[in-house]
Amino acid sequence: MKLYSYYRSSSAYRVRIALNHKQISYDYKAVHLLKDGGEQNKDAYTKVNPKAEVPTLVDKNISLSQSVAIFFYLDRAYIEKQLFPKHLPDFEKCLELVEIINSGTQPLQNLSVLKKLKKEFLISEDQKIEWCRYFIDKGLEAFNTKCSNDGPFAMGSNVTAADMFLLPQLYNAKRFELDLTKYENLQRIYDNCKDLDSFSKAHPDVQPDTP
Ligand SMILES: N[C@@H](CCC(=O)N[C@@H](CS)C(=O)NCC(=O)O)C(=O)O
Structure with a gap:
């Protein structure tokens, strides 16, 4: 299995x-999102992923982008240790939390969006930061309200995809120096996940392409 990744990409971090x-286990294929205008935009990579984003997972003859699709694939192709709960309504509730991050938060602070805002809409660096902080905070507030109020994890007693989408977004929130202390549920989930092997080994600080 091959994973095209960038150490600081929150979407690739989820899949890790x-x-x-x-x-x-997987082969780590680093795609530098900033070098020379971004390796994701070069022909060699857009052949792999026409959307010019990481992650892309290649397994046998299947090549998949989009972290949610990758999670669904992994749960169906490798059934041990499920990422999503199996049954109704837990599956849907977990997907709801995942989508708060996946479609409701991360895309608004993605590199290509910020580049466009800066280059063509001429926003300043301060405005860019304010934009990101606003949308990240809005997403995290919703997640904090909708997730479980007890149990160690976002869905209660078991670690799920919801936690795997949340922690990378919290990592980004910290880069933008957001105050997260007001979100008690998020704090609790973060504390319970951060030292689990699956999370700590996926952290941006310890990837093959971490500078
Ligand atoms: N919905 C996609 C999002 C992928 C995405 O936005 N990846 C970002 C890094 S987190 C990226 O590669 N950005 C490159 C760019 O915007 O040029 C997923 O879940 O995989």
């Missing part, structure tokens, strides 16, 4: 956690 959780 999932692969570790399932104890699947």
